[in-house]
Amino acid sequence: MKPVKSIWFFIALSFTGISSAQEEENKVPQVEIKGYIKDLQGMSFSDNLDSLSSINILHNRINLKVNASPKLSARIEIRNRLFWGDQVNQIQSFSKLISRYNGLVDLSHIWIDKRNLVMHTVIDRLLLQYQSEKWDVKLGRQRINWGINNTWNPNDIFNAYDILDFDYEERPGNDAIRIQYYSPKNFTVELACKPGKKKDETIAALLYKFNKRNTDWQLLAGIFQQDWVLGSGWAGNIKKAGFKGEISYFHPRKNWLDTNGTISASLMADQTFEKEWYVSLAVLFNSNPQGIQAFGGNIFVNELSAKQLFPYRYAFYSGIMKSFSPVLSMNTSIIYSPEKNTLIIFPSFSWNAAANLDINFIAQSFFAHTGQQYKTLGNTIFLRTKWSF
Amino acid sequence: MLPLRIIWLLSLIAPATFAQDATAIIRKADERAKGKSSFATFTIQVIRPNWKREIKMKSWTKGNDLAMLLVTSPVKDKGIVYLKRKKEVWNWIPSIERTIKLPPSMMSQSWMGTDFTNDDLVKEASIAEDYRHSIVGDSVIDERDSYKILLLPKPESAVVWGKVLMWVDKKDNIIMYAEYYDEDGGMVNSLRTYDIKMLGGRLLPARMEMIPAAKKNNKTVFIYNELQFDKPIDDNFFTSQNMPRLQ
Numbered sequence: 059m060k061p062v063k064s065i066w067f068f069i070a071l072s073f074t075g076i077s078s079a080q081e082e083e084n085k086v087p088q089v090e091i092k093g094y095i096k097d098l099q100g101m102s103f104s105d106n107l108d109s110l111s112s113i114n115i116l117h118n119r120i121n122l123k124v125n126a127s128p129k130l131s132a133r134i135e136i137r138n139r140l141f142w143g144d145q146v147n148q149i150q151s152f153s154k155l156i157s158r159y160n161g162l163v164d165l166s167h168i169w170i171d172k173r174n175l176v177m178h179t180v181i182d183r184l185l186l187q188y189q190s191e192k193w194d195v196k197l198g199r200q201r202i203n204w205g206i207n208n209t210w211n212p213n214d215i216f217n218a219y220d221i222l223d224f225d226y227e228e229r230p231g232n233d234a235i236r237i238q239y240y241s242p243k244n245f246t247v248e249l250a251c252k253p254g255k256k257k258d259e260t261i262a263a264l265l266y267k268f269n270k271r272n273t274d275w276q277l278l279a280g281i282f283q284q285d286w287v288l289g290s291g292w293a294g295n296i297k298k299a300g301f302k303g304e305i306s307y308f309h310p311r312k313n314w315l316d317t318n319g320t321i322s323a324s325l326m327a328d329q330t331f332e333k334e335w336y337v338s339l340a341v342l343f344n345s346n347p348q349g350i351q352a353f354g355g356n357i358f359v360n361e362l363s364a365k366q367l368f369p370y371r372y373a374f375y376s377g378i379m380k381s382f383s384p385v386l387s388m389n390t391s392i393i394y395s396p397e398k399n400t401l402i403i404f405p406s407f408s409w410n411a412a413a414n415l416d417i418n419f420i421a422q423s424f425f426a427h428t429g430q431q432y433k434t435l436g437n438t439i440f441l442r443t444k445w446s447f
Numbered sequence: 448m449l450p451l452r453i454i455w456l457l458s459l460i461a462p463a464t465f466a467q468d469a470t471a472i473i474r475k476a477d478e479r480a481k482g483k484s485s486f487a488t489f490t491i492q493v494i495r496p497n498w499k500r501e502i503k504m505k506s507w508t509k510g511n512d513l514a515m516l517l518v519t520s521p522v523k524d525k526g527i528v529y530l531k532r533k534k535e536v537w538n539w540i541p542s543i544e545r546t547i548k549l550p551p552s553m554m555s556q557s558w559m560g561t562d563f564t565n566d567d568l569v570k571e572a573s574i575a576e577d578y579r580h581s582i583v584g585d586s587v588i589d590e591r592d593s594y595k596i597l598l599l600p601k602p603e604s605a606v607v608w609g610k611v612l613m614w615v616d617k618k619d620n621i622i623m624y625a626e627y628y629d630e631d632g633g634m635v636n637s638l639r640t641y642d643i644k645m646l647g648g649r650l651l652p653a654r655m656e657m658i659p660a661a662k663k664n665n666k667t668v669f670i671y672n673e674l675q676f677d678k679p680i681d682d683n684f685f686t687s688q689n690m691p692r693l694q
Contacts, residue, residue: 203545227542240688293548300550330552413521446523
């Protein structure tokens, strides 16, 4: 794990600025550490209970931020996971599946790789940040999040979000450079580049953001792997409801006159109601759906991108959340696609058992037509305990 | 209780000078707690029969239009920021490194499960501008002689409450006690203030308790730890790009 050395170099570099930082900004701590320990117990089964199989993950995250001066900081975030249970054994090349990353440098390590026990560490943030009143520059592994909608983000071209992967809200990082310019006239221009190992893997784009008529707007243009990409998004409201949308158009760079592009677009509306109800509705459209095979033949191991957020042409989402009290809430998400009547039901309960202790009960069920039959493709129930520090 | 329309009618026929006095008192009480700009650190305690949670925050405000709130505790919510510019509200969530624009309906809902609404915290509605005021009586609260003032929403204003009653100290214009009613005239919350002392150079209550009328043994306590007024803050401080930078 060679790159680890460079982390210490980053940190050492940052410490040199500390004495001057102390005088300038005495309130900001130089080193901030936070994180959590999670335990996730999962149980999967299909129609018959004979197929019962378990997965257990003990998961620790450490976020470290070093503020060298008010303008310069460094961040490192480490994700450690220990897996055991039937599925570790059953899923082919399990350790490869969990450690794959298509970035520039490999910052992950598998400590244990046994038949039913795997331990994996990945550094998913490692960056230096310079910020002034008008500029923000980030270099290194980072999250570049251009999405607007809650569910599907065609504008999130750097790392698209899979809503079913509830246990990784931070998402993987990109080895990238991101330069943001904040104009005092209330618009932002941003340039981000994630060089690929190969030429056709590079993502680089410009983003322009502004606010007009009580609505946030954004426009983006650039290169998305083998394509050109053009996109736009907004976040506004219709009366009391939020109304947001994102659209991206991808066109092959090679033979661009003879080829067709792909449109990925989503719309959403959300509103809160009395007695702590919250409802959100969304629709996703893809003009060139790749079908389930492009998703590894498996709807719940999604390797998705902003260009292909769902295997089918249309997908509809409805989410209903109810807070019973500040510490107890329920959320039910339903995703439906007319293609094979694909249905995903995703209910969850959240209980804040103590100030820093959260307990979640989560279920995911998948249904679709396969052959002549409408079948349950799989169910998984999870119990998650999370202690934050 | 009188139907709301009759109360409204009574407020119309109340003597004009009286109404003006009441508005002036409410305006003074409102300005006392607000200033042209403010910076505060505070603690919110949510108290329920079986449990208690504590949230610590920092806030920056400028006029009625600009506000920023930063959560500093508990650790799992640390770094969450709310920004309000006029009628728009955004929420920065550090764990997903993204700003989410909130629907306008969220303003009238309970804030993070407390007995305060979002509106109470970012003060979208102004008790001085969005209501008509009239003095309807006197009482003594905590040995302070106070006016009892009735606030009825102006027809064009989109406020959460159907009616508000406020008891304001005659000498120092401090809100001592308030009752918030829904559009059907039922009391929803009562607010009691305590621990009056010098905060940011002004005499103010350091502790406020919001008590929901319908729920027994529930309350939300708001405690100022630090308060500063009228320190200049640039408008550009209240921007979405500044949200991740707050400390």
